[in-house]
Amino acid sequence: MNWWLAAGSLAAVLTLAGVAKLLKLGGTQKLESGDDAIRIAEALSSGFEGKAGVVSASGELAAATGGPGDLVLIEPMGARHRARRIAGARVAMLNEGPAGTVVTLRLSPQEMFRITVADAGAARALARILGD
Amino acid sequence: MPSLPDPVDLAVPAFVALVLAEMLVARLKDRSRYCPRDTLTSLMLGFGSTIAGVLAGGMVFGLAVWVHQFRLFDISYAWYWFVLAFVLDDLAYYAFHRSAHRVRWFWASHVIHHSSQHYNLSTALRQTWTGFFSLGFLFRLPLFLIGFPPAMVFFCAGLNLVYQFWIHTEVIGRMPRWFEAVMNTPSHHRVHHATNARYLDKNYAGVFIVWDRLLGTFEPERDDDRPRYGIVHNLPDFNLIRAAFHEWWGIARDVWTAPGLRARLGYMFGPPGWSHDGSRDTSEKIKARWLASRQASAVADDGTGPLPHPDHAGGRAGERAGIA
Numbered sequence: 114m115n116w117w118l119a120a121g122s123l124a125a126v127l128t129l130a131g132v133a134k135l136l137k138l139g140g141t142q143k144l145e146s147g148d149d150a151i152r153i154a155e156a157l158s159s160g161f162e163g164k165a166g167v168v169s170a171s172g173e174l175a176a177a178t179g180g181p182g183d184l185v186l187i188e189p190m191g192a193r194h195r196a197r198r199i200a201g202a203r204v205a206m207l208n209e210g211p212a213g214t215v216v217t218l219r220l221s222p223q224e225m226f227r228i229t230v231a232d233a234g235a236a237r238a239l240a241r242i243l244g245d
Numbered sequence: 246m247p248s249l250p251d252p253v254d255l256a257v258p259a260f261v262a263l264v265l266a267e268m269l270v271a272r273l274k275d276r277s278r279y280c281p282r283d284t285l286t287s288l289m290l291g292f293g294s295t296i297a298g299v300l301a302g303g304m305v306f307g308l309a310v311w312v313h314q315f316r317l318f319d320i321s322y323a324w325y326w327f328v329l330a331f332v333l334d335d336l337a338y339y340a341f342h343r344s345a346h347r348v349r350w351f352w353a354s355h356v357i358h359h360s361s362q363h364y365n366l367s368t369a370l371r372q373t374w375t376g377f378f379s380l381g382f383l384f385r386l387p388l389f390l391i392g393f394p395p396a397m398v399f400f401c402a403g404l405n406l407v408y409q410f411w412i413h414t415e416v417i418g419r420m421p422r423w424f425e426a427v428m429n430t431p432s433h434h435r436v437h438h439a440t441n442a443r444y445l446d447k448n449y450a451g452v453f454i455v456w457d458r459l460l461g462t463f464e465p466e467r468d469d470d471r472p473r474y475g476i477v478h479n480l481p482d483f484n485l486i487r488a489a490f491h492e493w494w495g496i497a498r499d500v501w502t503a504p505g506l507r508a509r510l511g512y513m514f515g516p517p518g519w520s521h522d523g524s525r526d527t528s529e530k531i532k533a534r535w536l537a538s539r540q541a542s543a544v545a546d547d548g549t550g551p552l553p554h555p556d557h558a559g560g561r562a563g564e565r566a567g568i569a
Contacts, residue, residue, distance in 0.1 A: 115254070118254060118257065119292075119295070119296070121257075122257060122292055122295065123292055125257075125261045125288075126285070126288040126289060126291070126292050127285075129261065129264055129265065129268075129284065129288060129367070130281055130284050130285035130288060132265065132268060133268055133279050133280075133281040133284045133285075134281040136268055136269070136271075136272045136276075136279075137272075137276065138268060138271055138272060138276045138277075138278070138279035138280065138281060138284075139276060139277065139279060139280035139281055139282075139283075140276050140277060142277060156440075156473055157479060159477050159478070159526045159531055160526055160531075160534065190362075190481070190482065190483075191280035191281075191282050191283050191362075191483070192276075192277040192279070192280040192283070192363070193277075193280070193283075193362040193363070193475075195479060195480075195481045195482075196479075197481075
């Protein structure tokens with residue numbers, strides 16, 4: 114093994130990652146509408162067919178439902194997204210707030226998730242289809 | 246026996262320079278092409294892969310030499326044998342690569358390379374730590390049995406790997422038609438890395454796309470179906486250890502809980518996504534569902550009813566020729 118090459122490679126690895134950070138590469142992809150939420154949820158969750166979707170006011174979080182209890186949560190992961198499909202999810206609360214409609218989701222008896230949605234109509238549609 | 250250099254070692258400075266150049270292009274055109282944490286994970290996986298390769302390389306070479314003693318022909322180091330070795334090694338790579346997508350045992354090692362949602366030159370360096378454990382090197386054994394010297398084969402394999410570096414980019418749209426017809430290109434390989442149903446399990450080529458065209462696994466990239474990168478069940482984070490071992494852990498968990506020997510063997514050697522109760526998605530199921538959805542859409546377009554589900558063909562139609 115050429116240990117100099119190995120050491121140089123490791124240095125190059127760390128340098129390149131550092132350059133990516135210095136150049137401010139990545140960022141977060143902002144989502145705009147419920148259709149975006151459905152599209153990403155279907156792309157990231159094999160077999161999921163979305164019927165309603167919401168995007169957070171910040172554009173970073175999203176949720177989509179395919180039917181009663183069937184929820185996909187979308188969160189940023191670097192410059193892309195990760196999706197979590199949850200069975201048995203329900204809407205716990207819908208509240209109007211200054212930034213939009215606050216949708217509180219019960220993912221499980223131990224886990225809640227809150228998302229503030231600018232589009233009140235989309236929030237109500239999600240709640241109606243997902244169920245409470 | 247001539248002393249042949251390792252092409253990959255010689256190419257490392259070029260790899261670094263080209264990654265840097267691509268990052269600069271991303272800074273100017275589309276910053277989301279790179280993600281610092283994803284890049285760090287990819288490059289650390291590549292670094293670990295070289296360490297793993299050094300640890301296992303002696304054993305693989307020793308096995309190659311042992312098999313070579315039973316060779317059918319005595320092949321010299323003349324240049325034309327190098328050419329033939331390169332072509333046949335690429336065919337062996339196609340066979341290995343196709344198995345690496347269709348047999349879960351090999352997929353568990355190969356999935357690392359596909360596990361990034363990004364597609365850039367750092368993805369090219371995102372390599373497995375468990376290649377030796379998965380026994381992927383077995384696909385080259387016929388070359389040694391034919392009579393190609395191990396040093397020649399490994400040299401050609403190194404050239405093959407170096408060639409595959411530059412095709413991991415979105416900067417290049419399409420190459421000239423004559424080139425796209427014969428060689429593996431960024432366009433062809435974007436299809437290979439995509440999880441769009443149309444593109445699943447396609448374009449296994451290393452250097453020559455000819456093998457896919459001949460063996461029925463070719464799919465062209467479409468402007469109206471932009472590739473979406475990653476794996477069917479994407480990693481939830483950038484954890485290095487999870488990236489390197491998650492599918493092996495999945496196999497172990499499934500085999501432990503499997504009902505019987507047949508199921509255990511299926512979870513190890515069946516296609517990725519196979520399950521004894523049919524509860525999971527294989528590529529075939531995903532494609533079948535997508536085709537059914539398209540057929541339903543086509544029927545709806547004929548005016549016989551509303552669209553039941555959105556078409557999976559997504560994204561904007563954009564120009565792909567030349568430099569993007």
